[in-house]
Each structure stands twice: as structure tokens, then as C-alpha cells.
Amino acid sequence: MTNFSRRDFLYALGVLAAGTTVHMPSKAFGLTRKLRVTLVGTGVRGISFWGRRLVEQYPDLLEFVGLSDINPGRLEFAREYMKVDCPVFLDFDEMLNQVKPDLIIVCTKDSSHHTFIINGLKAGCDVLTEKPLTTDEVKAQAILDAERRSGKNLIVGFNYRWSPYMTKIKELLQNGEIGEVTSVDFNWYLNVHHGASYFRRWHGLMKDGGSLWIHKATHHFDLLNWWLDSDPEEVFAYGALEHYGSSGPFRGTNCRSCDHKTECQYYWDITKDKHAMQLYVANEEHDGYWRDGCVYRHEIDIYDKMSAQIKYANNTIVNYSLTTYSPFEGWRIAFNGQHGRIEAWLDIPWMKNEQLDQESLHAAEMEQATRDDMIHEPLVLYKNWNEYKIIQVGSERSGHGGGDRRLHDKLFKNPESADPYKHSAGIRDGVMSVLVGVAARKSITTNAPVKIATLTDLVPMVKRE
Template sequence: MSDQITNLNRRKFITKSGTLAAGSFFIHPIAKALHLRENPAKKLRVALVGTGIRGTSMFGKSVVEDYPNEVEFVGLSDINEGRLAYGKKYIGVDCPTFVDFDEMIATVKPDVLIVTTMDSTHDQFIIKGLEAGANVITEKPMTTDEVKCQNILDAERRTGKQVIVTFNYRYSPHRQKIYELLHEGAIGTVTSVDFHWYLDTDHGASYFRRWHGYRDKGGTLLVHKATHHFDLLNWWLDSDPAEVFAFGKLEFYGKNGPFRSTNCRPCPHKSDCDFYWDITKSKRLTDLYVDNEEYDGYLRDGCVYREDIDIYDKMAVQIRYMNDVQVSYSLTTYSPYEGYRIAFNGTEGRLEAWIKESQPWEEKPADELRLTKNFGETEIITIPHSGGGHGGGDVRLKDKLFKDPNMADPYRQSAGTRDGAMSILIGIAARKSIETNQPVHISDLVDIKLQAKRPKG
């Protein structure tokens, strides 16, 4: 059995993608939602609610700098007036700001509303935006429970407007290559998947410092973080999830820790705690959060051992899909390195990868996939890293949103409300399963008709 090395260089990758695109062109609903198809010379009038780190960076400053001819910010809103003032300056816009969201949406009447607030509040802003006549771009997760999810689905149907969920992971080159190989039938019919994600003691711990450590705010990491991973599965497998069973526990962070404080700055255990973090070493975070604590009391450097943390730090999920694919998934939040291992088992072979995102050793700037045929050869496919956040996914996603919504979408990377719902519903079902120790059927959560093959559009 040979071990053939295939180097998929950037030029070949882009050329092949372009060839596929040329043969698969269609006007995606995202183009209609953003109004650019009818009048490409007109700037998109955008309002943003939520001027935290994601709102001011990925959907703020970078949009202003990268799409000056396509986008015009007409309003910013946040309940923290200090953070709002900083956000306006950092983003570099000269638009009105509003502590009262209702006042903003009624005053500026945007074409598109971008929602980057706390997860548990997404639904109220999405629905108000739709009802005000705007299309909505929302940060993942779309929302945090099945009732809010159904309300968003109902509002979209009622208003005729659309919600776009920013699943940037779909756009990274190695994940696109996985999609391509699976849909070319490289391993025959996919029958099962092993998917294990590791968050390291830096990134993983950060969720327990912030509001994400409370299930009523972020829905647990099964919703906030794993929505990315579940969306990838839904997209790769091209099917709807049907049934979920899960285990989860908080056994490392929260009340399990040896030390305790409100947050890191006044902590008496600085010299002893491995998780001590000096937020003031970051001017950006100090300007955005520390200097504006007086307005809402939010402590960005919260203690990871706070006793009221109530989310899981280890999770294991079994998923059965409508097309009978079975998935074993896990998420660990205190690993010494960050990344994921995934393997697709098929009737004609196996496709697997260990994607390393952060580790205490050197790695070449590329991702590798191993494709092994039953009774045949094994092949390593190398995909060079792309620049930009999330493996190049952020740039490609924003180009699709703001520069060329009409671009071909042969890999079906654009995500709408149905995609947003399907991803969070796995996490919501997993959370319910942990609480009840029972399997949960997705069909019991919302009124979406589940299908063995995802509908187009």
C-alpha cells in the first residue's frame, strides 16, 4: 500500500473552486436579502447592535476598512454607553449611537441589522429587526433555546425578510475540501463520523471568565461553541439531525477550583493560580471593557472558579441523522493544545484529519487530510493555510456578505435561518438530554420538517 503525498497548493485550489463555481452559478437568497443585486451602486445601510469584541472588530472596523464602497454604517447600539462611545471611535464611523435599540431601529431604518449581542438576547433583536423591515445578519448561535428559535422562524415567515447566520467555519479551505471530497463520493456513502474538539487552557478558559459561563446567557458551550461544529456536520453530511443523546459535566472549572475570587485583578491568589490573567496588558480590552465597567458592572476577567458557573466543561454527544449517519462528538475545554480530530467512515474508505489550531510545538503552515480507500491506497492531501481569522473563513464570508452576494455558491456555504436552527437544535437537544438522561428528538423542538437530504436555497 503506497503513501502518496498530494499538495493542493493555493493556485490549484482557487482554480478548481472557480471552475466549480462557473458550473454552479445561481442567485442565492443572500443576494436578495442584501438588496445588492437590484442596485449594486447603492451602499448597504447597516446598523449594528452589540459593540463588544466581535461587533467592533469582525463586523465593525474590518467592514469599514475593507468594504468602504459597499457599506455605510447608519447606527450603533449597546446598553453600555461607555462601550458604545469607544466602539464608535474604534470602528471609525460617524453615525448616531443609541443606548435604546428601539429608538435606533425606528430612527435610522437600516437595510440590514447586524446582531452581535449576548447570545440569549439575539432573538429579541433579530425579531425586532425583521419587523422593522430589515434583513438580519446574526452572529452564531442564532439563539439559545427552542422557543426563541421557533419565534425567529415565525417572524421570518411573517415578515418576508431573511436572517443570515455567520458560519465562517464553512469558508475555510480545508473544510471546503472535506465537503468537496465527501460530495464527490471519495469514500462512498458516509455511514458514521468521529468528531472530537479540544479547547486549550487559554481559549477554553476564556469562556468561563465571561458571560458564556452561565447557561441562561450562552445556552452552554453545546450551543454557543458547538453550534459551529454541529453546523459543519450538517453541512458536510447534507442531512438533518434526527435524534440526540448526550452526557455532560462541570468537573474542572467553577466550584471545582482550588482558589476563588470575583475576577483576576483583585484576586489574592495571583501568584498561585495558573489561570491568573492580567487584562490590563491589553490596551484594546482595557479600553473596551475595563474602562466601561462602571456602566453595567461586567467583569471581562472573571474568575474561572466562580461558584455560580453552571455550564459543562466536558461534553459527549451521540447524533443520529435522517440519512442514518451516526456521529460521536465530544468537546473538552481544558486541553494542553487546541484543534480537532475528525474521521468520516464510508462504504468505500475513510477520510480523516487532525487539524491543529494552537499547540506547544511547531507545525508547518498547512492542514492535512488523509484519504484511505478500502483495499487500496492512502493519500495525504495538503491544504496551505489562508490568511485572516478562522483559517481564512472570516474574509471569504464577509466578501460573500458585503462585496459579492451574487457570487456562485457551489459548496452551499451561505447559511440561513434553517441552517442556524439545525445547528443550535443539536446543542439544545444535547442539553435537554443531559438534564433528563433521555434521548431527544429534534422534531419535538420546532416545526421544521426534517429531511434526509437538506433542501436547497
């Protein structure tokens, strides 16, 4: 990689698309051998999507040469589950020194991403991190500085961009079907199964996940930034914790030991989930982490209802909301333009007059499975002075609407294919998506709008490069 030029770097970012992934085909990284990959953080996302799937799908392109985690039990389970024969390390820096990887994949707690990213870049490695990039503006600036000094690649794991449905929206907007976009209404609904899962886990603590403004909504803010082809400029937000945490009628430590199993609607029997039992419960003794923590714990301090108004550098105004205890899981969005309107949605049950098993939908997502079952989802294109048009988009119910699979395929099967809709994302995309959430948190605290430009040295651009 001594001859890895700036042009090669930009090409690599293009291939890496949606800000993500484990390695680049050999041309992108200038390698003529298998990519040497390490993984830090052996939770479910790490060992499945960024672990076992890569091992199974791309054995001729990459090899895992090390796994790292603070939990020795999860490390051993990860090695077995991923079907790899590589050393494991409790000390991340020791792993870097011993195995000399080309690429580090970071899947630890959000609050610790910056440590592994910065140390990895300093060690001369390329780094891929799961979203979100980090949890606050100070860590974001430190990452920016480290990436600039290193001359290495940093990629953020955005995959929603790659789904066919999201891409169709981008196509319509990019082709000017509704003219200049002036405003957007965007509502995301987490059902009582998926939403509650965040409050059971470490994500329920501000210090670990930065709140769902960061951990969850960074996906949504990245989509907005990509769709609008502009950076956010200013954010004003409201938020509160009214459903989970101390708001609950009773509480315990975790579901298994709770005295309120028969009366709590959020009781979850983790013993029925074999994978969770093997990965988490069997290894609690090492770090004390409970995967089935009580959703009413007093320590929970993140918001469970959120709403923000975002002003973009191109003058588009966005109204965004996130609900964490909806009876159904889904989302809807409307783009208002000078010459028309686009309406899009997914998994809103009454729109299709169907009853979806919400618990099963959540379980399928948590399994990190990739399925090939194709479906067609509508969106509506309105043009001023004309009748509306319903467009059917081929999609699928797996891996972020098919985005996961397409991201990997782009990276490892078709790295040189054209990217006319700018799916590719890099460090700026990662930072900007996080800064919207950071600004929202600050706005709630100060009851005032927050300028994105005051958070890091990045200046919002009207037209993204």
C-alpha cells in the same frame, strides 16, 4: 426594495453564504445605493469583524448609520474604534425608528439575539446575527415565526464553512470519494487559554449563553450538517462541570482583585491587554461586566466536558466530544464510508512534531485579525482495497482558517460567483445547529435521547435543500 422577489431572496441567501454577513452587494438586495447598516452589541466581535473591517474593506458598498448597546462607554469607544461618524443609541427601538436601516447586525449576548432579530424583522429590516442564532427551542420557534411573517432576510454568521480546509472535506464527501458516509468521530479541543476565557465571561452562565453546547459547538454542528448534507434527527448526550466553577481550589470575583494571583494557573492580567482595557475595563462602571471574571466562580453552571451521539436523518451516526481544558487547541475528525475513510485534523502539535505557543494562538484569534500567511495542512483519504493518499490543502492561520475573509469577499467582491459546495446558509441552518445543542442539554437532564422534531416545527430532512 419594494420589488424584492422570492427569487431575489433565494439569490441573496446564496450570496450570503455561510450564513452570514453584513450586507449584500447592491444586486442581491435590489439597491442602487450604499446599504444602511446598524450594529447592536459592541463587544469585540461586533466592533472588529462586523464593524471596523467592513468599514475599511467595503466603504463604497455600505455605511453604518447607527450603533446600539446598553453600555454608553462601549458605544463611544466603538464609534471611535470603527472610525465611523454615526449616532449611538442605548435604546435599540429608538435607533430603528430614527435611522431606518436596511440591515441590522446582531452581536449581543446569545440569550438576547431573539429580541433584536424579531424586532428588526418586524421593523421591515433584514437581519444578520452572529452565531449562535439563539439559545433554546422556544426562542428558535419565535424567530422562525417572525421570519416567515416578515418576508425579510435573516442570516446567521457561520464562517467556518468558508475555510479552504473545511471546503476540501466537503468536496471529497460531495464527490462520493468514500461512498455513503455511515459514521463520524469528531473531537474538538479548547486549550486552557481559550477554554478558560469562556468561563471568565458571561458565556459561563447557562442563562446568557445556553452553555458551550450552543455558543461554541453550534459551529461544529453546522459543519457536520453541511458536510453530511442532512439534518440531525436524534441526540443523546453526557456532560458535567468538573474543572471550572465550584470545582476550583479557590476563587475570587475577578483576576485583578484576586488574592490568589501567584498560585492560580488561570490568573490573567487583563491590564496587559490594551484593547480589553479600553473596551471593557474602562466601561465597567456602566453595567458591572467584568471581562476577567474568576473561572472558579460559584455562579458558573455550564458544562466543561461534553460528549454526544447524534443520529442523522440519512442514518449517519456521529460521536462528538468537546474538551474545554486541553493542553493544546485543535480538532480532528474521521468520516467512515461504505468505500473508504477520510481523516482530517488541525493544530494537533505532535502530528507535525511542533511546539505551538498556545497562549499566542489564542491571543491572535481574540484580536480578530486577518492575516495572509499561507500554510499547507494535510488530510488523509483512504479507499477500501487501496493505499491511502495524503492531500495537502492550502490554508491560513487567521480568522477561522481563512473563512472570515473568504466570507466577506464572497459577499462584497464576488457575489455572483458559483457556490458548488453550498457554503450559503440561512435560517434553517442556524436553527438546526442550535437544536443539536438544545437536544444535548435536554438529554443530559433527562438521561434519555431527544428527537429534534419535538423541539420546533422543522422536520429533519434526509437531503438538505
